[in-house]
Amino acid sequence: MKQIKGGITKVKGFSALGKFIGIKKKSKKKDFAVVYSSEVCNAAGVFTKNEVKGAPLVVTKKHLADGKAQAVVINSGIANVCTGKKGIKDAEYMAKLTAKELGIEQKNVLVASTGLIGAYLPINLIKGGIKGIKKQLSKKGDIAKAILTTDTIKKEIAVKIGRITIGAVAKGAGMIHPNMATMLCFIGTDAEFSSGELKKMLKTAVDKSFNMTSVDYDTSTSDMAILMANGLAGKANKSQFQKALDFVCIELAKKIAIDGEGATKLIEAKVKNAKNEKKAEVIAKSIISSNLVKTAMFGNDPNWGRIMAAVGYSGVKISQNKIDIYFNNNKIVSNGVGVKFELKKVVKEMKKDKLLIVVDLKEGKGMATAYGCDLTYEYIKINAAYHT
């Protein structure tokens, strides 16, 4: 497997576009995108477990029911969530117009919206935006930028495994505590798989990546990850493909964590030697989600007591007196008790833009890594004044 530059349009048959259609009035940033495959794809998706679901999810799930998709139409700025029946109608209308313009079936168009909850889509702007998309689709289409909201960096990746390519794009910076799926993520491949195979592989990859990421413990109403395979490059080795797909999703998850609202650094929490993998996952997510751990990491403060507390309240039974903790390679805690360490050296490590916290439970062979970021003044600033 080899990483290459670019994103989803690196995949055979896939093209995209990203443009400004007037939704993000103030910033004038791109707010509308389309991904398109020249062939109908086998496809699968995973979606938020939030009981409050955006209208686009309802429509996309329905359109994915037959395991087929050919295009995704996306807008940023307004999430089309909590918009009742009108919201569903609007999302379906987006699919209809897109299908007509592209000359494909309406049920093969998926819909995604991200941004403010509770506002209706400016449907005339969207109608205007959809006009002429067929000609605008290209290998250079800037979808990665057009789906962002409070994100500050584009999140895309592409890898090759022999003749097979996987390309993907994602967005997410706040309201990030995925449960089943996450944020928006669109993955394309020219490998040939059934939609059942795609679903299983996508779930495996998402569980290791997006579902192990947290910015603020808030699970979004609009999370979706979609995998589309058009088969143009033929059959692929399944285990190699899974490995590459895991890599793609984990890299995007890290990009989301490092771009967490206000974040200054990526925090990886690796839990080793738990009784099993599930328990390791729960503990790793507990650490990465703790406001107190996150503020200490922002302050470059090796306050490991907060990590112990987060391990302890995760809900998993542990043996407090067996736990070792490391910051990068520096041992901080041994058998549940703090060890003397060189404060200056550890603080210097913590000032880097990536910090690895390792928790060794010495109870079994379960291992998991979670991805998060620090909690800063900037997060408060961004979120105290997002709406008004």
Added chain:
Amino acid sequence: MKQIKGGITKVKGFSALGKFIGIKKKSKKKDFAVVYSSEVCNAAGVFTKNEVKGAPLVVTKKHLADGKAQAVVINSGIANVCTGKKGIKDAEYMAKLTAKELGIEQKNVLVASTGLIGAYLPINLIKGGIKGIKKQLSKKGDIAKAILTTDTIKKEIAVKIGRITIGAVAKGAGMIHPNMATMLCFIGTDAEFSSGELKKMLKTAVDKSFNMTSVDYDTSTSDMAILMANGLAGKANKSQFQKALDFVCIELAKKIAIDGEGATKLIEAKVKNAKNEKKAEVIAKSIISSNLVKTAMFGNDPNWGRIMAAVGYSGVKISQNKIDIYFNNNKIVSNGVGVKFELKKVVKEMKKDKLLIVVDLKEGKGMATAYGCDLTYEYIKINAAYHT
């Protein structure tokens, strides 16, 4: 029931002291306290569910096993958590010295410590502090101040029901997301109850108050709430007593929420007409724990979409299209969709130091209220530099 000025020493037979013994070197604030009842009390406690437990909890639970207690010795500044066998020995030694000085049984002395995790108690300072406590105990003993850490206000309350008095003192401002019990809280009464009755009543009150409070989703390793009854005022009506005890705990919980680290306002989330009370509780806590809700409230921003999201990811099945939301008395959401409201008027309401969020699910008769606070720059400041 009538609220009176003062705290735990308002109860017949109870005296206390609070003083500086040298643990909080920098601030020179009071850091040591004792509560004492002239008679041996029937007593009960509830404790943190955090798997990482402070040494004082281990000792206190052991000493409470017979349902009896006569004194509590408390220090602030250092929590004596993650201190291994030495920590347990230190906590037991604190009880031993206190018992000797007061001329009571060691197993009737409870121990509590609050502050930094991972440091050993400065046992010589504590030894010095315990010397002479018998003479220092009085009705004016400033326990409420001596048990504080990052708290900015004292938290005490006393009520009378006829001849019976209940008095209580608590601390807590950060690492507040109680699970079973909370922070430190000591409640005394001169009513006569068995320790079994006390335990049941305490659990009922704690479930409605401290267990419904969150500052930062971080469950402490040192949580404990203790109820001691010396019987000096004789038997009491149980349901009246329970009502008064609920009131005492809820008022203290509110004081903890409003004094949440960096908080500028108290937020009460009231969930009405849920399928049952338990479901209402889970949803109310989900709202009060959301960083995104908390930052929006800090910004006086009626961004109700974040409340909908927090209701949705609570884990409780709900009907999104039935939900109404109110800020104080202003309806913001009707049947899951935003309604037009006077922005200026609502923002003015939000600027008050107390905000009530009401969520009406229209599904049953379950009701619960949770207590929390906003998330501010000051929280980050306090917690990015607590240790070093």
